[in-house]
Amino acid sequence: MSTHLRLTLPALVVVAALLAFAAPAAAADRVGTGAAVPPQARAVDTSNPDRTIGIGKPWSCTSKRVVQAVAKGGVIRFRCGKKPITIQMKATAKVRNDRPPVVLDGRGKVTLSGMGKRRILYMNTCDPKQVWTTPHCQDQDHPTLTLQNLTFKNGRAYGTEAMDGGGAVFVRGGRVKVVNSKFFGNRCAPTGPDVAGGALQVFSQHQGLPVYVVNSTFGGWKGKANRCSNGGAIGSIGVSWTILNSQFVNNRATGRGANPAKPGTPGGGNGGAIANDGNLMTLRVEGTRITGNRSNGEGGSGIFFVSNNRSGAVEIVESVLRNNTGDGFGTYPGIFFLGHHITFTDSIVE
Numbered sequence: 001m002s003t004h005l006r007l008t009l010p011a012l013v014v015v016a017a018l019l020a021f022a023a024p025a026a027a028a029d030r031v032g033t034g035a036a037v038p039p040q041a042r043a044v045d046t047s048n049p050d051r052t053i054g055i056g057k058p059w060s061c062t063s064k065r066v067v068q069a070v071a072k073g074g075v076i077r078f079r080c081g082k083k084p085i086t087i088q089m090k091a092t093a094k095v096r097n098d099r100p101p102v103v104l105d106g107r108g109k110v111t112l113s114g115m116g117k118r119r120i121l122y123m124n125t126c127d128p129k130q131v132w133t134t135p136h137c138q139d140q141d142h143p144t145l146t147l148q149n150l151t152f153k154n155g156r157a158y159g160t161e162a163m164d165g166g167g168a169v170f171v172r173g174g175r176v177k178v179v180n181s182k183f184f185g186n187r188c189a190p191t192g193p194d195v196a197g198g199a200l201q202v203f204s205q206h207q208g209l210p211v212y213v214v215n216s217t218f219g220g221w222k223g224k225a226n227r228c229s230n231g232g233a234i235g236s237i238g239v240s241w242t243i244l245n246s247q248f249v250n251n252r253a254t255g256r257g258a259n260p261a262k263p264g265t266p267g268g269g270n271g272g273a274i275a276n277d278g279n280l281m282t283l284r285v286e287g288t289r290i291t292g293n294r295s296n297g298e299g300g301s302g303i304f305f306v307s308n309n310r311s312g313a314v315e316i317v318e319s320v321l322r323n324n325t326g327d328g329f330g331t332y333p334g335i336f337f338l339g340h341h342i343t344f345t346d347s348i349v350e
Contacts, residue, residue: 023134035287035318037317041212041231043179046105051072057081063090066112070121072176073099073143079264080109084113086153095123097143106150108179114155114186119166121147125204132326138204145171148179148313152186152199160192160266165228165235166201173204176278177212184220188228193259193267196235196275198226198251203237210240210282217252219293229255229268230304231275232293238278245287248273248302251294253326269296271304272324278322279309286317290334294326299336301327307339314342321349 051069052062053076061080069076071091080087089112095102102123102202106112123145124130126137134140147169155168163172167186183199199218202211218233219225226233232251234241253275256269259317272293276283283305295301301324305314314337324334333350 010235015255020293022025036212037244039258041177041179041214041242043245044103044105045077046075046077046103047079048075050100051182052077052079054079058083058085061085061087061110067091067093069102070094070102071096071099073102075103075105077105078107080110084109084111085314086113088113089120092207093121094130095143095145096130097133098254099143101142101144103146103148104150108149108180111151111153113153114168116154116156118155119157119168120152120155121168121169123171123174123336124174139206140173141175141206143174145174145176146179147177147181150182151184153184155186155199157188157240160189160195160229162194162237163203164189165195165197167197167226167228168199171202173206175206175209176202177214178216179214180216182217182255183226183233184224188206190227190229191266191268192253192255193257193261194237195229195268196231196271198232200234200335201231201236202239205239208240208280210284213241213243213246215245217247217249219249224277225250225252227252229253230259231271233273235271235275236278238281239276239278240282242284243286243288247288248290250292253295253298255298256296269298270300271295272326273303274303275300275304275308277308277324278312279307280311281307282313282315284315284317285319286315288319290319290321291323293324296326296330297328299327299329300334301325302334303337305339306336310338311341312339314339315346316343316347316349319347323348
């Protein structure tokens with residue numbers, strides 16, 4: 001196993017400025033201000049949608065119509081009027097595996113709320129209720145799910161098993177990406193050794209390709225924090241991630257006793273913002289701020305990354321990790337890493 005820390009010269013200059021001149025805002029503004037976004041991670045053109053939710057009036061945008069549109073698949077846009085709207089989801093929208101790729105575009109005006117009662121969106125290639133389409137459901141290239149220009153609020157998932165996470169969105173199989181979206185106040189079980197992802201939980205992406213999260217926000221203050229036993233914002237097992245130009249603020253890992261659970265504890269508490277577990281996987285965080293998140297006396301108040309066979313790797317590039325607290329154990333400030341290697345480039349980690 002080789003584990004090394006690499007801060008390039010610009011990062012050292014920034015850290016020195018922070019310490020010597022007490023000007024954190026100006027220095028931090030030079031970090032995490034624009035990672036290049038590859039074509040496959042960008043928003044999808046929805047100018048010619050397959051279906052539209054609403055007819056331009058707020059009352060025409062309902063939970064039922066969201067559920068129906070997602071089940072039919074295709075490129076979906078909202079027409080709910082000129083003002084922002086919150087749609088109270090009375091049922092979970094579920095992607096069917098035998099339908100066209102789903103692109104859900106809120107156009108920056110739509111919030112989907114789970115009302116603190118239910119998960120908002122669900123995709124699972126291994127769920128026979130959504131139709132099995134291949135004999136290898138754990139590794140197939142469809143369906144794909146793109147979530148863009150949307151806000152997911154007050155989603156709620158129940159249960160303490162590994163696949164009970166994803167308070168707002170749960171995905172297993174196919175491919176998923178998130179672009180220009182926000183996740184506020186979503187929750188899953190408060191304790192449990194493996195349950196993770198207050199906002200988003202992902203398993204089994206096709207051929208191990210990464211989940212892209214681009215220009216998106218997870219958490220915040222005044223009720224916006226996402227919470228789960230592990231991975232207050234996002235969680236996964238055996239999944240790679242590329243996170244670009246995003247923010248993770250004030251998310252919470254609420255469990256107690258780590259994983260496996262210590263005797264007499266319910267387990268959990270790792271990864272205030274991000275919890276990744278598995279074997280061969282990668283996490284790339286670029287142009288991103290991870291600040292004010294909290295673990296619960298366990299590991300990785302910002303990032304918890306464990307590659308059990310020590311083959312996984314983490315890259316932190318032009319990013320800021322600061323004021324993440326609550327660690328009982330860690331390898332770097334706000335980070336618990338166990339894998340092949342971790343690198344830091346032009347980043348502030350303190």
